[in-house]
Amino acid sequence: MPAENRTEIEPFEKMERRTAAAYVQAQLQKRIESGAFRPEERLPSEAELASSFGVSRPVVREALMSLQALGYTESQTGRGTFVVSDRISGALxxxxxxxxxxxxxxxxxxxxxxxxxxxxxxxxxxxxxxxxxxxxxxxxxxxxxxxxxxxxxxxxxxxxxxxxxxxxxxxxxxxxxxxxxxxxxxxxxxxxxxxxxxxxxxxxxxxxxxxxxxxxxxxxxxxxxxxxxxxxxxxxxxxxxxxxx
Incomplete structure (x- = not known):
């Protein structure tokens, strides 16, 4: 069974000069590549991520869509978003x-x-x-x-x-x-x-x-x-x- 998401989220880095969605995507991508979020592990929910980053859920949703497009994650209906790879898709x-x-x-x-x-x-x-x-x-x-x-x-x-x-x-x-x-x-x-x-x-x-x-x-x-x-x-x-x- 895939690992459940953590109840506590470590603090993320200070926001840089970019849009909120780009920032959220970059921070999650960095955590995935570093192994903080492992393949088959479920990411925190949209609500948890929105609260942690101090952004709206649509911003988080856009960031998660970007991660999925790049081959890092996949969305499973009713279950959440799971890490599928710790590196960029080979197709890229x-x-x-x-x-x-x-x-x-x-x-x-x-x-x-x-x-x-x-x-x-x-x-x-x-x-x-x-x-x-x-x-x-x-x-x-x-x-x-x-x-x-x-x-x-x-x-x-x-x-x-x-x-x-x-x-x-x-x-x-x-x-x-x-x-x-x-x-x-x-x-x-x-x-x-x-x-x-x-x-x-x-x-x-x-x-x-x-x-x-x-x-x-x-x-x-x-x-x-x-x-x-x-x-x-x-x-x-x-x-x-x-x-x-």
């Missing part, structure tokens, strides 16, 4: 590349690219980026949304004025579209990504490379959190003068 390996490897490359490439775009962008570039953000918000087709998401990142590379950056990101397009598709299975990521894209766009509009780099790093870090990433993308961001941000 993109070709030969892990989510962590993809994130490392994206951080090394896309943060300096967006900083350069904030310096070199033209009014035409701003128009293209604004149009893409509008089209992303309007579409309800997940596949089309992922394509437009990738178009947004390519447009940032184009705004940098360096065609080699465009080529490098285009070369990764297939992998990144698959990666983004998996990311958006976590319900909270859809709304978060729109906000993060808007922050990146506004920094480019203001010609603020430091803010653009920080906004892109937060965007990438949010993906790391969904996939159980370790080191913060923000800690790897360099300021425009080359010093750590």
């Amino acid at each position: 390996i993109f070709g030969r590349y892990t989510p962590a490897q993809i994130q490392e490359v994206r951080c090394a490439l896309e943060v300096p690219v967006v900083q350069l775009a904030a310096v070199k962008r033209t009014e035409q570039d701003i128009g293209v980026l604004a149009s893409l953000l509008g089209r992303i918000a309007e579409t309800s087709d997940p596949d089309r949304r992922n394509q437009l998401d990738m178009d947004f990142h390519v447009a940032i590379a184009n705004a940098s004025g360096n065609p080699l950056f465009v080529m490098l990101i285009e070369e990764m397009r297939g992998i990144l579209e698959d990666y983004t598709k998996e990311l958006t299975k976590a319900p909270h990521r859809r709304g978060e990504a729109r906000t993060e894209h808007a922050e990146i766009y506004q920094a480019i509009v203001r010609r603020d490379p430091a803010a653009a780099g920080q906004a892109m790093a937060r965007h990438l870090e949010a993906g790391e959190a969904v996939f159980g990433g370790g080191a913060s993308a923000l800690s790897r961001v360099a300021a425009p003068d080359g010093s750590p941000a």
Whole structure:
């Protein structure tokens, strides 16, 4: 028989700069990966988790849906949510590349690219980026949304004025579209990504490379959190003068 949920829940870490659902998901995911919640063990109930985190039950429910989408848990009607794996689903390996490897490359490439775009962008570039953000918000087709998401990142590379950056990101397009598709299975990521894209766009509009780099790093870090990433993308961001941000 699966182990029953514990009557006491250890204190969770202080909330970071992310949505409540993302925070709850990240904390539970960390506990599962560390072995605090073991395979076949039932998680605390929605009510218990809501009380422990100080959030509403719909927030907890959204976090649990994300964990299930990533292959950590499964919901059993009338019984609760059970841990089924202490690691991310094997299906989330993109070709030969892990989510962590993809994130490392994206951080090394896309943060300096967006900083350069904030310096070199033209009014035409701003128009293209604004149009893409509008089209992303309007579409309800997940596949089309992922394509437009990738178009947004390519447009940032184009705004940098360096065609080699465009080529490098285009070369990764297939992998990144698959990666983004998996990311958006976590319900909270859809709304978060729109906000993060808007922050990146506004920094480019203001010609603020430091803010653009920080906004892109937060965007990438949010993906790391969904996939159980370790080191913060923000800690790897360099300021425009080359010093750590």
